[in-house]
Amino acid sequence: MNKAIFKLFRLGLIAAVVLLFPIALSSADRSKKTPAAQGPQSAGEKIFHSNCAMCHNADSTKDKLGPGLQGLFKNKELPKSHKPATEENVRTQIEKGSPHAKPMGMPAFKGKLTPSQIDDLIAYLKTL
Numbered sequence: 397m398n399k400a401i402f403k404l405f406r407l408g409l410i411a412a413v414v415l416l417f418p419i420a421l422s423s424a425d426r427s428k429k430t431p432a433a434q435g436p437q438s439a440g441e442k443i444f445h446s447n448c449a450m451c452h453n454a455d456s457t458k459d460k461l462g463p464g465l466q467g468l469f470k471n472k473e474l475p476k477s478h479k480p481a482t483e484e485n486v487r488t489q490i491e492k493g494s495p496h497a498k499p500m501g502m503p504a505f506k507g508k509l510t511p512s513q514i515d516d517l518i519a520y521l522k523t524l
């Protein structure tokens with residue numbers, strides 16, 4: 397009697413493993429795919445929306461509080477300082493900001509964003 401129950405239990409266990417294994421696999425697959433599909437660019441997009449979008453348009457060159465950043469890296473020059481539109485100059489702008497610009501300054505983001513967040517952000521800015 398006990399043996400039969402044990403057998404039944406074991407069968408159930410095997411059935412459960414066989415049934416659940418593909419589900420576990422496919423959900424593991426999904427969790428792997430999601431961040432890869434988003435990639436650094438959409439991480440950068442999120443960083444942009446929570447730190448920059450209140451002052452900068454991403455889809456226009458029109459000024460908001462700061463200049464619109466559409467085509468930032470496609471132009472030769474940065475919109476305000478007219479420095480070359482290089483990754484280095486944009487990184488410096490993000491890290492140091494323009495605290496003394498008139499009539500409106502830009503805060504420095506060094507210490508607020510990690511270097512890898514700034515990398516993600518720059519990858520996103522390159523897509524604009």
Ligand code: HEC
Pocket residue numbers: 444447448449450451452461462463465468474475476477478479486489490494497498500501502503505517
């Ligand atoms: C509080 C508003 C504000 C926020 C937030 C802000 N900026 Fe700015 N940004 C400005 C202003 C104002 C200027 C123009 C400064 C000037 O006249 O030199 C500017 C200028 C710039 C420039 C052009 C610099 C140049 O040399 O022409 C870039 C690029 C830029 N910001 C990127 C960013 C990014 C990326 C973020 C988010 C991490 C950000 N800004 C957050 C207000 C802001």
